[in-house]
Amino acid sequence: MFGEHRYSVRTTWTGDRGTGTSGYRDYDRSVTMDIDGKPSLLASADKPFRGDPSRWNPEDLLVAALSECHLLSYLHACVTAGVVVVAYEDHATGVMRQDGKGGGAFHEVVLRPRVTVVDSSMTDAALAAHAQANAWCFIANSVNFPVRHEPTIVIAGQ
Numbered sequence: 001m002f003g004e005h006r007y008s009v010r011t012t013w014t015g016d017r018g019t020g021t022s023g024y025r026d027y028d029r030s031v032t033m034d035i036d037g038k039p040s041l042l043a044s045a046d047k048p049f050r051g052d053p054s055r056w057n058p059e060d061l062l063v064a065a066l067s068e069c070h071l072l073s074y075l076h077a078c079v080t081a082g083v084v085v086v087a088y089e090d091h092a093t094g095v096m097r098q099d100g101k102g103g104g105a106f107h108e109v110v111l112r113p114r115v116t117v118v119d120s121s122m123t124d125a126a127l128a129a130h131a132q133a134n135a136w137c138f139i140a141n142s143v144n145f146p147v148r149h150e151p152t153i154v155i156a157g158q
Contacts, residue, residue: 010034030055059096059106065139066109066147067092074113074133081125081132086156087116106145114152126153 015028029045030052045051046059056064067090078085090113098104117126130149134140140147 008035025050028052059094062106062143063092063094063109066094066137066143067111069137069139070111070130070133070147070149071113073136074115074129077129077132077136078126081129083122083126083129084118085115085126086118087114089114106143108146108148109143110148110150112150112152114154116154116156118156120155123153123155127151 010033012032012034013030014032015030017027019026021027029050031043033041033043042055043061044053044055044057046057047053051057071088071090074088075085090111092109092111094109095107096104097107113130115126117123130151134147134149137147
């Protein structure tokens with residue numbers, strides 16, 4: 001499975017209120033993102049940047065991408081290590097800092113996965129699989145800030 005993989009998304013600004021970008025407050029930040037064969041994703045800017053808080057924003061999407069990539073990489077790492085996972089839930093958070101000049105950057109993302117395994121003998125391997133998942137995660141390997149992990153392992157039925 002070596003090689004180059006390409007991804008394509010169509011992003012359409014839908015926020016023209018009739019006067020385009022005639023002024024900073026004159027347009028909506030609404031966006032629709034489409035990938036052929038998948039449901040549309042409604043997005044906007046974050047609320048502090050005059051966006052619609054009911055829609056996904058780029059910062060949400062970045063944290064979500066890191067969380068999902070880790071989850072998928074982790075499940076693979078667990079299969080490889082003989083760990084049987086029956087449930088996984090992550091409460092990921094990201095911190096972005098503005099630079100005071102109109103820009104900013106993410107400072108860190110913390111993933112807090114709660115993983116349920118079938119047997120207590122799998123706990124150590126389940127914890128270790130997070131490091132392997134981080135090494136395999138394409139998205140985590142593409143960002144220039146730390147992606148930390150604070151996992152909890154629980155045993156099914158307990």
